[in-house]
Amino acid sequence: MRVRDGKGPLTGYGGRSAEIMIEADQISKDFGTVRALKSVSIAVPKGTVLALLGHNGSGKTTLVNILTTALPPSSGQARIAGFNVSKQPREVRKRIGLTGQFASVDGQLTGRSNLILIARLLGADRRAARDRADTLLELFGLQDVAPRRAATYSGGLRRRLDLAMSLVGHPEVIFLDEPTAGLDPASRIELWKLVQSLVAEGTTVLLTTQILDEADRLADSIAVLSAGVVVASGTPAELKARAGQRTVTVTLTTIEQTSAAMVVLAHAGLEPELDRKRNAIVMPIRATEKVASVVTLLDRAGIEVHELTFGHPSLDDVYLAIAAQPTGQAAHVNGGSAVPPGVRRQGGAHERASQPGGPQPAGRLQRRRPGADMARQLGAHPGNGAHPAGGA
Amino acid sequence: MLTQVTVLTRRAVLDYLSDPRQVVTGLVQPVIWLFLLTSLFSKFGRPPGFPPGVSYFDYVLPAVLVNNALQASQQTGTGLIEELRNGIVPRLRSLPVLPSSLLTARSIAGLLRTAVQSLIMIALAQLTHGNLSRGGLAGLTVSLGLTLLIGWSLGWVFLAVSAWIRRTDTVQNLSFMMLFILTFASSAYVPVRDLPTVLRVVATGNPLTYAINATRTILLHTPGGTGAIGPAILISLVIGAAGTFAAVLLFRRPLEMTRR
Numbered sequence: 001m002r003v004r005d006g007k008g009p010l011t012g013y014g015g016r017s018a019e020i021m022i023e024a025d026q027i028s029k030d031f032g033t034v035r036a037l038k039s040v041s042i043a044v045p046k047g048t049v050l051a052l053l054g055h056n057g058s059g060k061t062t063l064v065n066i067l068t069t070a071l072p073p074s075s076g077q078a079r080i081a082g083f084n085v086s087k088q089p090r091e092v093r094k095r096i097g098l099t100g101q102f103a104s105v106d107g108q109l110t111g112r113s114n115l116i117l118i119a120r121l122l123g124a125d126r127r128a129a130r131d132r133a134d135t136l137l138e139l140f141g142l143q144d145v146a147p148r149r150a151a152t153y154s155g156g157l158r159r160r161l162d163l164a165m166s167l168v169g170h171p172e173v174i175f176l177d178e179p180t181a182g183l184d185p186a187s188r189i190e191l192w193k194l195v196q197s198l199v200a201e202g203t204t205v206l207l208t209t210q211i212l213d214e215a216d217r218l219a220d221s222i223a224v225l226s227a228g229v230v231v232a233s234g235t236p237a238e239l240k241a242r243a244g245q246r247t248v249t250v251t252l253t254t255i256e257q258t259s260a261a262m263v264v265l266a267h268a269g270l271e272p273e274l275d276r277k278r279n280a281i282v283m284p285i286r287a288t289e290k291v292a293s294v295v296t297l298l299d300r301a302g303i304e305v306h307e308l309t310f311g312h313p314s315l316d317d318v319y320l321a322i323a324a325q326p327t328g329q330a331a332h333v334n335g336g337s338a339v340p341p342g343v344r345r346q347g348g349a350h351e352r353a354s355q356p357g358g359p360q361p362a363g364r365l366q367r368r369r370p371g372a373d374m375a376r377q378l379g380a381h382p383g384n385g386a387h388p389a390g391g392a
Numbered sequence: 393m394l395t396q397v398t399v400l401t402r403r404a405v406l407d408y409l410s411d412p413r414q415v416v417t418g419l420v421q422p423v424i425w426l427f428l429l430t431s432l433f434s435k436f437g438r439p440p441g442f443p444p445g446v447s448y449f450d451y452v453l454p455a456v457l458v459n460n461a462l463q464a465s466q467q468t469g470t471g472l473i474e475e476l477r478n479g480i481v482p483r484l485r486s487l488p489v490l491p492s493s494l495l496t497a498r499s500i501a502g503l504l505r506t507a508v509q510s511l512i513m514i515a516l517a518q519l520t521h522g523n524l525s526r527g528g529l530a531g532l533t534v535s536l537g538l539t540l541l542i543g544w545s546l547g548w549v550f551l552a553v554s555a556w557i558r559r560t561d562t563v564q565n566l567s568f569m570m571l572f573i574l575t576f577a578s579s580a581y582v583p584v585r586d587l588p589t590v591l592r593v594v595a596t597g598n599p600l601t602y603a604i605n606a607t608r609t610i611l612l613h614t615p616g617g618t619g620a621i622g623p624a625i626l627i628s629l630v631i632g633a634a635g636t637f638a639a640v641l642l643f644r645r646p647l648e649m650t651r652r
Binding site: 065068069070071090093094096097098100102103104105106107108109114117118120121122123162165166169 | 395396399400403406407410411478479480481482483484485486487488489646647
C-alpha cells in the first residue's frame with residue numbers, strides 16, 4: 001500500500017505511517033461533456049474522518065459513487081483498504097458501508113427484516129442474521145419500531161436504520177453521503193454521536209456535507225470540493241486559520257457604556273468597530289494575550305461587560321474566503337487555541353444556548369460577517385453560531 | 393450466490409404478497425383472460441378446419457395460458473423499475489452481491505407467480521368445461537411446463553427492456569405494443585393459415601406461435617403434435633439466453649441513469 005508523502009492533500013496526516021484506508025489518486029470523471037471530477041486525490045488514514053465539503057453539484061456524490069464501486073472513474077485510481085475499486089470491486093464491497101443521500105432501505109420490509117436481509121446477503125445464516133439485526137436495533141434504539149414497515153418511519157428513523165444497515169457487515173470504511181440532510185437538530189446530534197463512537201472503534205469515515213459545522217465537529221481533515229476540484233484541504237483548524245484573523249466581540253449593557261468602551265479601546269491602539277444593532281464592539285486580535293488586555297482595559301474604566309466572545313473564523317468564513325479566491329490565499333494567522341483562563345463572561349444576565357451535546361469544536365466559532373450565514377441557510381442546527389467565551 | 397438469490401427471491405415474493413391489491417389483481421387477471429377472451433372469440437363460431445370434436449374453448453385455452461404468461465413476464469419487467477426506485481438497490485450495489493442475483497430473483501419470483509396463475513386457470517377451466525386435456529395429466533404437465541418456459545424467457549426480455557429504459561410509463565407503452573403484436577399476430581385465437589397475409593407473416597416469425605402451437609397440440613392431443621415441442625423449447629431458450637445477456641449488461645449501467 002502506498003502512503004502519501006508530506007505533499008499529500010491532507011497535510012494533517014502527510015508523512016505519517018498510518019494505514020491509508022481510503023485513497024483516491026488523480027480521479028477524474030466525465031459525464032458526456034461535463035467534467036464532474038478533475039484529478040481529485042484524497043487519502044484517509046485508518047480511524048479518522050475526512051469531510052468532503054462542497055455545494056450541490058460540486059462532485060461529492062460522484063466521488064463517493066466511484067469509491068464505493070458504483071461508478072467507474074474516467075481516469076485515475078482509487079483504493080479502499082488497499083483494494084482497487086475498479087479491479088477488485090467485490091473485495092472493496094466486503095469492507096465498506098454506505099449511507100447515501102437517500103435512505104437506502106426497503107420500505108416494504110420492516111426495520112428488522114431490512115437488517116436481516118443485509119446480514120443474509122452478506123452470508124450470515126438465519127440465526128446469526130437475526131442476532132446481528134437485534135444487536136443493531138438495540139444499538140440504534142430502533143427496537144420499538146423494528147416490527148414496523150420502514151415506509152412508515154420518519155426521516156430520522158429511516159436515516160438511523162440506513163446507517164444501521166450499512167454497519168451490518170462490520171465495515172472497516174464507512175461512506176456517509178450527506179447523512180444529516182433533512183434531519184431535525186436532535187436526530188442530527190444523535191447521528192453525530194454514532195459516527196464519533198464508530199470512529200473511536202477504529203472505523204474510517206468519509207463524510208460528505210454542505211454543513212460546515214458538521215465537518216468542523218466530526219472531521220479530522222476536510223477537503224473542500226468545488227466544481228469537481230479540491231480547492232482546499234487540511235484540518236478544520238488549518239482551514240480556519242487560512243480564512244483570516246480572529247476577533248473579539250464585546251457586548252455591553254448600555255449605549256453609554258458602549259460609547260465609553262469605544263473610546264477606551266481605540267485609545268489603547270485596538271481597532272474597535274461598532275455594531276449598533278447588537279450594541280457590540282468587534283475588533284481584530286492579532287495575539288491571544290490581547291484578549292486579556294481588552295478585559296483589563298474595560299474593567300479599569302469601570303465598564304461592565306455583558307458578554308465577550310473570542311473566536312476562530314468559522315468554516316463559513318473559510319468557505320466564503322475560498323469561494324472568493326479559488327487559490328485560497330487568505331492571510332495566515334497564528335491559531336492560538338483556547339480562551340485564556342482569566343477571560344470569562346462577566347455579569348451574563350442572558351444565557352445563550354450552549355452546544356447541545358457532542359464535543360466542542362476546537363476554539364469557539366464566531367460568525368464575523370452577518371452575510372456568512374451559509375450554514376444556517378443550509379439547515380445547520382440552531383446551536384451553530386456565536387458562543388459566549390468559556391460559557392459557565 | 394445461491395443463498396443471495398434465494399434470499400432475494402424470498403424478498404421479491406414477500407414484497408408481492410405484502411400488497412393485497414397486487415395479489416387480488418394477479419389472481420383476477422387470469423380469470424378475465426380465460427372467460428372474457430374465450431367467450432368473446434367463441435362468438436365467431438368454430439373456424440373451418442378444426443379437428444373434430446374440438447370446441448373453440450379447447451382451442452383457445454392454451455393460447456390464453458401462454459398469453460397470461462406473457463402478461464406476467466411484462467409485469468416482471470416493470471417490477472424491476474419499481475425496484476430501481478426502491479432505495480434498497482443502491483445499497484445492494486454497495487454490497488458484494490452480483491447485480492444478476494437481483495434480476496434472477498425477480499425472474500424466479502415472476503415464474504412462481506405465473507405458475508400459480510396458470511394452475512388457477514387450468515383448475516377453473518377443468519371445473520367449467522371438464523375433461524380438459526386429451527393428453528391426460530402428462531400432457532397437462534408438459535403444456536404447463538412449456539407455458540412457464542416461454543413466460544420465463546420473455547420475462548428476461550422484459551427485464552432487459554426495463555433495465556434499458558428505466559421509466560415505468562415508457563416501458564409500459566412499449567410493452568403494451570409488444571403484447572398486442574405478440575398476442576394477436578400469432579396462432580393464439582385464429583389458426584395462422586386463416587390470418588390476413590401481413591399478420592400471417594408476423595405470426596410465422598412470432599415465437600409465441602410456436603409456444604402456443606406446442607402447448608395446443610399436447611393439450612388437444614393432436615396426432616404428431618410432439619414434433620412441435622422441440623422447436624418451442626429451442627426458441628424459448630434462445631430468447632431467454634439473449635434476454636438474460638442483455639438484461640445483465642443493461643442493468644449494470646450506473647443507477648444515476650434512473651434518478652428522477
